[in-house]
Amino acid sequence: MAPRTAGETMYCKEDHIAVFDSGVGGISVLRQLYRLLPGEQFVYYGDSANAPYGARSTDEVRRLALSAAKKIMECHQIKALVVACNTATAAAIDDLRSTYPELIVIGIEPALKVAADSFPEGRVGIMATDVTLREEKLNRLIGLFPACDVEKIHAPGLVELVEAGKGNSPEADALLRPVLSPYAGKIDALVLGCTHYPFAAKSIRRILGPKIMLADGGEGTARETKRRLAEAKLLRKGTGGVIWKNSLDDPRMIRLSQNLLSQDW
Numbered sequence: 001m002a003p004r005t006a007g008e009t010m011y012c013k014e015d016h017i018a019v020f021d022s023g024v025g026g027i028s029v030l031r032q033l034y035r036l037l038p039g040e041q042f043v044y045y046g047d048s049a050n051a052p053y054g055a056r057s058t059d060e061v062r063r064l065a066l067s068a069a070k071k072i073m074e075c076h077q078i079k080a081l082v083v084a085c086n087t088a089t090a091a092a093i094d095d096l097r098s099t100y101p102e103l104i105v106i107g108i109e110p111a112l113k114v115a116a117d118s119f120p121e122g123r124v125g126i127m128a129t130d131v132t133l134r135e136e137k138l139n140r141l142i143g144l145f146p147a148c149d150v151e152k153i154h155a156p157g158l159v160e161l162v163e164a165g166k167g168n169s170p171e172a173d174a175l176l177r178p179v180l181s182p183y184a185g186k187i188d189a190l191v192l193g194c195t196h197y198p199f200a201a202k203s204i205r206r207i208l209g210p211k212i213m214l215a216d217g218g219e220g221t222a223r224e225t226k227r228r229l230a231e232a233k234l235l236r237k238g239t240g241g242v243i244w245k246n247s248l249d250d251p252r253m254i255r256l257s258q259n260l261l262s263q264d265w
C-alpha cells in the first residue's frame, strides 16, 4: 500500500492508530492509549532489530524513524502516528511532521511538567537515553521550570535489559543500584524519560524507596492523542485491538510485547 500524502488524504475513523518505538518500550504508552481509547485498532511497531536508538547519532535515529514510519504506512491505513519514543521524538518529530503534513503525528517528551507540578521548587532527576539527554529540546523543556533543580541521569544498558524481558530483575537492580543510589532520599521525583523505563519501575523503587514519585509521559501522550482525534472527528467506537509488528521478526518479541501490555502497573 502506498503511503498517503498531502493532497490525497481522506482519513477515516476505521483507520488504525500506529504506535512506534525503537523496541518494546512504547508499550508503556500503548497501555495508556488502550485504556483511554478502548474502541480503537492499534498497530504497534517495535524496531527491536535496531534498538537501542539512544546510543546512536541523531542522524541515524532520524533515518530509522522515517524508515519505520514508511514501513508502517506501506502495510496499514493509519489516521495517527504516535511516536512512543522520547529518543525518536527528540531526533525526528519535525521531519516526520513535514514528511506527512496532514497526518496526526504525536510525540512524547519527558514528563518534567508532571513532576514540577507536584514539586515546583523540588529536586527532580530525569533519566533518559544519551540522545534525549543531549538534544536541545530537553534543555528548552528544563528551562520552562527554572525553580526546579534538575539532574540528568544516564542509565546505559537498561533499554537492552527491558528488550530482554528483564526490566524487573536482579540484573536490573544491579545495573541501577550504582546509577540511582546517590539520589536515594535526595530527589523528590524521578522522570522516566525513556518509554522502556516504566518496565523497570519495580527495580527503581527497590533502590529509591517505595514513595518516590515516578513520572512518565505515557498518560499525557494518550490524552493528547485522544484530544487530536476528537478534534479531527476521527474517534472510533467499536471493538479495539492491537496488531503486533516487530522488525526482529522473532515470535518471542511478539510474546514479550503481549506480556508487557498485560503486566500489572
Ligand code: DGL
Binding pocket: 021, 022, 023, 025, 026, 051, 052, 053, 054, 055, 084, 085, 086, 087, 088, 129, 132, 159, 193, 194, 195, 196
Ligand atoms: N524507548 C526509547 C525512548 O523513549 C529509546 C530506547 C532506545 O534507546 O532505543 O527514548
